[in-house]
């Protein structure tokens with residue numbers, strides 16, 4: 001099936017089979033491997049993207065459901081060659097080890113800070129509760145989100 005998506009501001013088309021996830025379409029057909037495929041069951045958050053401004057697991061959305069809609073992936077966060085503040089904060093805080101969870105966490109944290117620029121630690125934990133990291137123990141990730149918010 002032919003699907004047309006606006007991805008990171010660009011209208012793109014792809015052929016997707018009827019049961020294909022948005023994640024597979026992004027990674028395998030549209031050349032956007034930033035969103036990671038770890039569980040394919042909605043458990044880990046590594047595939048987090050924004051769909052019409054709402055945070056979703058791209059592995060749980062069919063490509064055909066996204067047809068005609070707007071997707072922002074981690075690749076779309078940086079602008080004009082500059083890292084997004086959340087991306088910079090993750091690097092500066094040392095919140096990245098293997099990095100597999102990082103794109104999903106960055107998208108989820110950017111979503112949180114877009115809605116709530118000064119989240120409490122509990123609000124950060126709640127917002128990132130769908131994103132699993134096997135490496136960092138989460139302390140540095142919290143540091144990064146605190147650092148990315150306004151001073």
Ligand code: FES
Pocket residue numbers: 036037038039040041042043044045046047048057058059060
């Ligand atoms: S790959 Fe989508 S939630 Fe894990």
Ligand code: FES
Pocket residue numbers: 095096097098099100101102132133134135136
């Ligand atoms: S840095 Fe390895 S899973 Fe999070």
